[in-house]
Amino acid sequence: MNHLYNPLLGGLLIGLAAAIYLITSGRVVGISGMLAQSLFNKNKRLPLIFLLGLIIGGSAYGILTQQTTPFPEIRSPWLMILSGLLVGYGTRLGNGCTSGHGVCGLARLSPRSIVATATFISCAIITVLLTH
Amino acid sequence: MLMLITLVCGLLFGFGLALSEMTNPAVVIGFLDIFGHWNPSLIIVMAAAVSVSMLGYKISKKQSVPLLADSWSLPTTRLIDRKLLTGSALFGIGWGLSGYCPGPGLTAVINNPQEGIYFVLALVAGSALYQFQNKK
The missing domain is CATH 1.10.287 (Helix Hairpins)
Incomplete structure (x- = not known):
């Protein structure tokens, strides 16, 4: 049953984090935006703390317990660099990623985020179709 | 106080990503590979995350200001x-x-x-x- 419970519980935690952050700080959780603020804004304390928590939380679970699916074999650094550049630049130009548009934007029923999410998911599906 | 809550939110968010295996690119690519060996589990992740986040948004709309900040900093571009x-x-x-x-x-x-x-x-x-x- 773990293949059902883990995605459900994981998704609930992601949503809970976004909800608590919104209610207390008045901000939406958007990882690409927080990264940009951490790098380029004067007022960077909150986004930086959030990202630190994300990295600790996201790696602690994998270290403490056995994941059900193994990670892929290490892929080419050039593929990672190309992917990172596209994700880094694209999320700034489009003003959001899977969290900001995908989770928070859809929750707010923002038409802009619905269009963005449909666009990046379709482009990602086509990319996987062409490369796998 | 807000800093502590922000850290906890970051931890929860990261923990949720790991538990749902969003941190594993093999699972994410499996989800995107709808014409191959499709793994639909990330739909559950997204649906659960959006539902709880939506509840948070509904609560926030009843507040005049955020609990621990002076004003809202929400996206305004439409x-x-x-x-x-x-x-x-x-x-x-x-x-x-x-x-x-x-x-x-x-x-x-x-x-x-x-x-x-x-x-x-x-x-x-x-x-x-x-x-x-x-x-x-």
């Missing part, structure tokens, strides 16, 4: 323009190539450093490129 579409398309292509979006990519520095370090350096470079192109 424009659906070429920038939004091009940016989201480029992001989607990059996401499909590696299976990393920004959050899981950051955790990969620890979980899968031989990939994560290159991805995050390029992620920062891509964001910086936009920053320098658009600085006033």
Whole structure:
């Protein structure tokens, strides 16, 4: 049953984090935006703390317990660099990623985020179709 | 107080990503591979995350100000323009190539450093490129 419970519980935690952050700080959780603020804004304390928590939380679970699916074999650094550049630049130009548009934007029923999410998911599906 | 809550939210968010295996690019690519060996589990993740987040949004609409801040800092742009579409398309292509979006990519520095370090350096470079192109 773990293949059902883990995605459900994981998704609930992601949503809970976004909800608590919104209610207390008045901000939406958007990882690409927080990264940009951490790098380029004067007022960077909150986004930086959030990202630190994300990295600790996201790696602690994998270290403490056995994941059900193994990670892929290490892929080419050039593929990672190309992917990172596209994700880094694209999320700034489009003003959001899977969290900001995908989770928070859809929750707010923002038409802009619905269009963005449909666009990046379709482009990602086509990319996987062409490369796998 | 807000800093402590922000740290807890970051931890919960990261823990949720790991528990739902969003941090594993093999699972993410499996989800995007709808014409191959499709793994639909991330639909459950998205649906659960959006539902709880929506509940939070409903609660926030009843508050005049956030609990621990002076004012709301919510996105106000409503424009659906070429920038939004091009940016989201480029992001989607990059996401499909590696299976990393920004959050899981950051955790990969620890979980899968031989990939994560290159991805995050390029992620920062891509964001910086936009920053320098658009600085006033």
